[in-house]
Amino acid sequence: MDYLPEEKQRGITITSAAITLEWPPSPPHVTTQDILQKPIHTINLIDTPGHADFTFEVERSIRVLDGAVTILDGVAGVEAQTETVWRQADRYRIPKIIYVNKMDREGAVFGRVVKDIAARLNIWPAVTQIPVTAFVRKDSGVKDNVFASVVDVVHMNIIGWKAETEGREMTITPLEDMKAKYPEVYAEAVKARIALVELLSEWDEAILQKFLDTEDHNQITPADLKRALRYCTLNPHTRVIPVLMGASRVNMGVQPVLDAVLDYLPDPKECEKDKIPVTVRGERAVLDLREDSKVCALVFKVMHDPKRGMLSYVRVYSGTLRQGDALFNTTLQTREKALKLLRMYANEAVDISSIRTGHIGVMVNYKNSRTGDTLIHADTVQNAQATTATSHKHQKREKKFRKKHEKDHGHKIDILTDATLQLRPIDVPPPVFFASLEPNSASDERGMKDALAIIEREDPSLHISTDDESGQIVLSGMGELHLEISRNRLVSDLKAKCTMGHIRIGYREVIIGSTTVHEVYEREILGKKSYAGITAAVEAISTHDGAAPTEDPLGILSKTTVGGNEIIIAVLTAQELEDPTIKLPSYMDHEALIDSLTNGAIAALSRGLNNYEMHSTRVVLTLDSSDFRSYLESTPSAFLVASRMAVEKAIRACGTGMMEPFMNVVISCEEGDVGNIVADITSGAGGGSVLALDDEGEVSVATTTGAGGSSTYDTSDTLTAREKVEVEPIDVSKVYAPPQSYKQRSIGDEGFEGEHVRTKLVRCRVPLAKMMGYVKNLKSMTKGRGTFVMSMDRFERMSDVRIRNAMAGRT
Structure with a gap:
């Protein structure tokens, strides 16, 4: 089902693919005709990606499915993305079964994976199969462990496959008939069945009563066990999940998994x-x-x-x-x-x-x-x-x-x-990685935008916007691989002629100190005179440094906030006026004058001394009667130029400092990784600050404190994707798992007690520059299990060290 060239090249699933099949096969397969006696069912199957960058493909598939088969690696066990997808399925209350794949690989240990399931997913694994270990002996002794058959604990049968037919021939043998040949396997199968009966008896009174009356697990029929397993699977509060095993590459274990889909997962009419x-x-x-x-x-x-x-x-x-x-x-x-x-x-x-x-x-x-x-x-x-x-x-x-x-x-x-x-709509996760796109030439821009519109409609987790400062087209996605695949799709499939680069950080500049200048614009163009005068006062807005805010002047005509800057237009007066426009000449259009002065100030604030936009700057433009001459010379256009020149002159006189964007970041990680993450966040000259440490599922209001001021923000919105019912951790020592060898339990098998892994949320405020490329850093610190979401908080002043690094490009 991985048909895209990128999927074949990388060996991973990138996009979800749908297929419809019948099980049992119709007409019946020659080797399954006498084995599978179930009525024919139609199964709609969607194969979803396992990579974290394509989590939205999983999200929209889970939204429309009635059940899920969670596939684990027999060597790796529960991996980082497994836990993420498991939580996604939990949010939609999707019934699940688990299939441990790749049991034919060297190093695959089924028992260890079962313990891992309990510890990391916090569920009770109902082991319905255990492996039959066959040793292939050669001249050098024991060479390898070959997966070729399993014990069906529910029916107490041995299901075998022939490797030479790639699993197409399947045999079923009663375990009782193989007792003499495999005594260790038989003994372990009895333990497994007793463990399964005891686990299910907690939720099924009929099984409990029958087991108490007879004290013989053989009296519990396969139908009893299937009924109880189905009940537990369809009711997530039981936290009991059937676990099967196999090697899909050679078609071993596939048939019992498809049987389990029919036995334990719901059909559409059974969905709540x-x-x-x-x-x-x-x-x-x-x-x-x-x-x-x-x-x-x-x-x-x-x-x-x-x-x-x-x-x-x-x-x-x-x-x-x-x-x-x-x-x-x-x-x-x-x-x-x-x-x-x-x-x-x-x-x-x-x-x-x-x-x-x-x-x-x-x-x-x-x-x-x-x-x-x-x-x-x-x-x-x-x-x-x-x-x-x-x-x-x-x-x-x-x-x-x-x-x-x-x-x-x-x-x-x-x-x-x-x-x-x-x-119910499909939730779109927020993007965490950004990159810029540039057409190869001006004539290629139209084709690139048309292609971007197609991929944005295909994948809503991709966001396309235009940076107001640089004019760059910005592509936002779930990760670096996500954006790389999108770029390849743009170029290879949709034939867009473009290149992907790195996005610039939108730094800002702010006034240092304060000053007042008077500027007169007087010029003659083509025999037409223009005259305008303006007094401009600039200062930094004191919102985060604890200083008292500056009082507004008298005679205010307008007050505007644009891009974090405040622009006030006033007339010179010594007393409060009900209508300040009486101080202006009667021939002047007041609205046109205010618009011109405001636009002139905005133009001056759009570029500071380092070519970044000004921020947190207060501009007061004051008019006096001497700033006008006549209606022919003192036009709105003249005042637009005068205001721009006055503000630019004031900025040069004061000088500017740098500001950088700070982000509200919520990092999800295992409890053992919290120390490394906190140390990394707070380290260095551009370190962030940790606001709170919470258990996952908690919602808190964190307080951020600046230099003498404070503000609060509610992080509950960022946690909507982490809804989780608080339940008691599983005692992993009570979970049944078959040993690696039935002849002798190794110390590792007995000693793996494990415990439920607690997940913590680290809430912090971090400069955006530190978050660039943070995905790789976080995965390295958390062994791939850490995730984060972030949102814009505000701009704050930069230290001299940070400014030097930013100017040198070392952000």
């Missing part, structure tokens, strides 16, 4: 109603999940195909979407037709006539759709508009009808009667 939140006019409602109800679907992915055009991936939640149906987009309030429907097999497609409830399909050339849009049948909207339910009497009649329908038919009538219906 609150997993499909619907709002109508701001109120929650219930969606009728039946095929004969009205169409309601969610667009969860948009992709540009060079041959087919724009492809909109949809999950149909109710009704049956048919080719040619007129649809209404309730998010954009637009209408379109589903002209062509496809069923995807990664990058291959098959034309279909309809998409049924619970299924995933693709609409071709649906021009306006975006990720997260809700689609309903257009007839629904027309009927709703024809019978507007705005009157109180109509609403009461509608409510009475719904209650009667629910009583007579046993289910709630669907609520697709309003054009404001919205399915």
Whole structure:
């Protein structure tokens, strides 16, 4: 399913891909015909990336799926991104099973991975399979550990695969028949089954009672265990997750995993109603999940195909979407037709006539759709508009009808009667890495912007903006690899002619001290005289240094705040005036004069002595009667030039200092890494400050303190992606895990007690310059497990050392 050239080259999944399959196969596979007796089911499978930079692909896929198979590496165990994806699935309350893959690799230890699951994911792993260890002996002795079969603890069978057929031939042998050949395996299988029965008996009274009556785990039937495992899987509060194993590269263990999907994960009709939140006019409602109800679907992915055009991936939640149906987009309030429907097999497609409830399909050339849009049948909207339910009497009649329908038919009538219906949108994570894009020439800019519009629609986690200072087009994403892949897609697939560079940090300048200057502009151009005078006073705004704010002058005409600077325009007067414009000449247009003076000051503040924009600067422009001559000479244009010249002269007279942006940063890491992170954040001349240390899931209001002043900010918004129910840590010592060798338990197997790994949130304020490239630094300090989000706080004065480094480019 990894069909992109970049995916094949790098060996990773970059974009989610959908495929539809039947299990058991139809017609039955020759080797599974006598083994798999289940009725045929249709499975919609989405393969999602595992790299942190492509976390949004996981987010929008999880949003529309009913269950998840979490795949772990038999050598690496629970990796950093596994925990992130697990939390994403928890937010949507997605039932999960775990599949430990790559058990054929050297160094793969199933028991160690099981303990790792309990410690890092804080769940009870229900071990449903254990490996059968076969030793291949050669002249030099024991050569290698070959994975070829597993014990099915639920049925107490040995499932074997033949390596020479790449797993296509599968055999099932009762474990009792192999007791004499594998006595150690049999003994360990009994321990595993007892552990499974004891774990499930905590949630299933029937199993508990039967086990207490007989004290024999053999009396617990496979059907009992499957029923209990299904209950635990569908109810996340139990924290019991089935764990299977295999080696997918050689097709060993794949069949039992697909069986487990049918046995333990839900079908669309079993999903809880609150997993499909619907709002109508701001109120929650219930969606009728039946095929004969009205169409309601969610667009969860948009992709540009060079041959087919724009492809909109949809999950149909109710009704049956048919080719040619007129649809209404309730998010954009637009209408379109589903002209062509496809069923995807990664990058291959098959034309279909309809998409049924619970299924995933693709609409071709649906021009306006975006990720997260809700689609309903257009007839629904027309009927709703024809019978507007705005009157109180109509609403009461509608409510009475719904209650009667629910009583007579046993289910709630669907609520697709309003054009404001919205399915729960897909959360877009904030970007953490930025880079600039430049067209190769002026003529290439149009093509580059068109290509950027396509990839921005495809991937909402990419943000495109224009830097007001440098004019650069800025591309923001989830990581360096994310931006690199986007650039390659722009150049290779969309043929945009551009290059990617590094973004500049937007430093600012601020006035040092204060001064007042009087500037007179007098010039003759083509025989036409211009005259204007202005007095300009400049000073730094004292908001963070504890000094008392400067009092406003008398006779204020206007007061404007632009770009962190304050511009005041006043007339010279010795007393408070109700209407200061009486001090101005009668021929002068007051509004035009104020606009000209303001624009002149803004132009002067746009560049300081070091060519950075001015910030936290207060400008007072004062007019006197002597600053005017006549309506022919003292024009608004003359005052615009005079104000710009006066402010520039005042800035040069005072001199400027440098300011840099400070960010509010929340870093998520393991408790053991907190010390290294705090030391790194606070080290050096440009070090930040740590505000608070919290356990993950807590929401706190941190106070930031400047030099004599303080301000508060609420960091709860940055934690919405970290919703987590506080539960007690798992006691890993009580978790059953098979040993590495059944003949002799090694010290490492017995000694791995482990404990639940606590996650901490480090809240801090850090200069943006220190956060550039921080992704790599954080991954190095936390072994790839650390993540962070940041938002702009404010600009603050820089030290002399920081200024020298910035000017030298060593930020």
